[in-house]
Amino acid sequence: MDVIVIGGGMAGVATAYQLRAAGHRVCVVERHATVAQGATYGHSGLVLPTPLDVWFGPTFMRGGRQAASGVISKTGFGGDARNFVKRLAALHASDAFAAQYALLRPLVESARNALDDVTGRFQIEFEAREGLLYVVRSNDEWSLTQPALELLRRFETPHHVLSAAACVADEHTIPSDPPFAGAVRFDDGQIANCPLFVKQLKQVLDTLGGVQFLTGRTVGAIRVETQRAAVELTPRDPGRASGNEVDVISADAVVVAAGAQTPGLLAPLGARLPLYPVRLHALTAPVAHEECVPRSTIVDAVKRIAITQMNHRLRIAGGAVLQRANQLDKPLPPPLTEEALALLGEAARDWTPGAAKISAALPWEGMKLLSADGLPVVGNAVHPRLFVNAGHGPAGWALALGSARLVAQLVSGAQPDLPDDTLKALRPERG
Ligand SMILES: Cc1cc2nc3c(=O)[nH]c(=O)nc-3n(C[C@H](O)[C@H](O)[C@H](O)COP(=O)(O)OP(=O)(O)OC[C@H]3O[C@@H](n4cnc5c(N)ncnc54)[C@H](O)[C@@H]3O)c2cc1C
Missing domain, CATH: 3.50.50.60 (FAD/NAD(P)-binding domain)
Incomplete structure (x- = not known):
């Protein structure tokens, strides 16, 4: 055809x-x-989603302060965006989350096989490497992360659950102060250059x-x-x-x-x-101090901000902004852009201090579609x-x-x- x-x-x-x-x-x-x-251009490198990556579930947009959830929500009252948030909230329950991820799982496996097939057949050099480290700040957030860890065990996904001390011993660029609750390491979690x-x-x-x-x-x-x-x-x-x-x-x-x-x-x-469009942001910053750059890609598991080394730069991506549908054709008001980029800058300073020259970072904004059922x-x-x-x-x-x-x-x-x-x-x- x-x-x-x-x-x-x-x-x-x-x-x-x-x-x-x-x-x-x-x-x-x-x-x-x-x-x-x-x-596709603004990616932060994560190749396939684990239960910690999906944009639904107990840790995603869990009320509270916007900065804490990693999503700046300006949905106003009523309307599509508000309904979208309400429907996402139904997946906060761990049973609903597990059932929804189980539906996605066969597609993840099919995608993994397809990727292996393509890269096996053709010489595609797309800067693929391994090593993902998900970090969780507070004890409450750590509790909310447990259903995702349960799914990792259920689907026998190789991973290591680390205490904060073990995480710092393993990835010495991560500061132990302020304290954080724990981390999850995937030795074979893949990062690669999507546009390439x-x-x-x-x-x-x-x-x-x-x-x-x-x-x-x-x-x-x-x-x-x-x-x-x-x-x-x-x-x-x-x-x-x-x-x-x-x-x-x-x-x-x-x-x-x-x-x-x-x-x-x-x-x-x-x-x-x-589907509902959401704006996402990325900062691409020159490396400030090589010795402060983590070996793995670091993901703030609750704010869903990923910090990835790309050649001699660090890409910090996330900072979602959710708006009313009638605002989506207009440029994002500068204060909202600043707020989103500030979230990224904070994540870089919190988890990889000294690694990136944030003041010299180039910002990027892209529109992404999310579904209310993830x-x-x-x-x-x-x-x-x-x-x-x-x-x-x-x-x-x-x-x-x-x-x-x-x-x-x-x-x-x-x-x-x-x-x-x-x-x-x-x-x-x-x-
Ligand atoms: C900041 C940011 C970070 C991200 N990080 C990650 C990550 O780490 N891992 C990950 O897996 N995903 C990440 N994503 C999401 C990932 O990039 C997307 O899921 C994926 O690239 C979407 O691909 P797509 O082809 O659906 O959309 P797009 O890449 O947006 O492609 C759609 C294409 O359609 C073209 N088009 C649209 N309308 C028309 C038309 N009328 N006529 C002709 N052409 C048209 C557009 O020009 C565009 O090229 C991130 C996204 C952003 C914005």
Whole structure:
């Protein structure tokens, strides 16, 4: 079949790869001049989510002070954002959290296999390395972390639970004062460069053939008919009066993997995806003192702020801002940006003092989709020729490889190899 994929981020390029592997011809439409320029660009490196990474569960947005939860919430009263927060709160209960993570788990495994398969087949050098250390400040937060540790044991994920003293002995750059409650170390927890991976996967596809990348073009609308699906590309130069008509390309199916733009592209077709956009921030700072740089990536497990060394820089990512839907098209007001970046700066000073020159850091902001049930949105939507691969959350970029495999199976009419309850939980029209 001929398939159009909208979006050249991790999800779009992964989808193109899996569709091609399933024997389809693919055209990826990306509005930027190259791939990996959206949320994919701002990653902090965590490859696959453990129960400590998912953006739902007992430790996520647990009331209290905003600075303590790591999410700046400006949802106001009522409206979509408020409902989103309420629904997330239902997953604070440890049973609900465990049940939801169990639904995600088969996708994590499928993604792991897909990543191993891709990296085994092709020489993809994407700065992969191992070593993740999750740190928890207070005893209350440590108690709330226990359901995630229980899931690590249940799924036999190799890890070490450390007291604060053992953590400091192991990673001497972490200060013992102020005191903290404990840590969890994953020796084989993987960190890698997501945009580099995406660019290399594109090169692989360029070499293999069968996938065309149409960059610098924006999809303005999607059309679906019984026999065909099509996308309308907005004119290259909207200012020009003539000779600049809307281009239409048609195919047998369309996959929307357009990151934060996914819900907007599908809304005119009647799809109301259970996704909510959240702004995330990153600071990329020069290393100040090499001896203060931790060996592992450090993650503040409650604030979900990750501190990763990338060459001679430190990337500090997180600092989510949740706003009302009517604010999302506008630039973030400067005080909110400052608040979010301050959270990142504090995390760097708290956990890796002396490592980064925060005053010289370059800030970055990206939009990311979250679902109120914490799971990505993958599958068929609204029409038999229309599919979605989006909303993988801020941790687990490699999940997109597993969900891309599922999309390729659905497009091909093949039996998906994920359990039925997981397929149901991922459905775009789950409400
Ligand atoms: C600060 C930050 C830190 C993060 N850290 C991590 C991490 O450590 N680990 C992790 O796994 N994940 C992390 N993430 C999330 C991760 O980056 C995303 O889950 C993933 O990259 C999303 O990929 P995507 O392809 O869905 O979206 P995007 O990368 O946003 O790609 C969507 C693409 O679609 C294109 N597009 C949109 N609309 C149109 C249109 N109409 N026509 C044509 N093209 C269009 C966009 O230009 C874009 O290139 C982080 C995100 C941020 C912002």
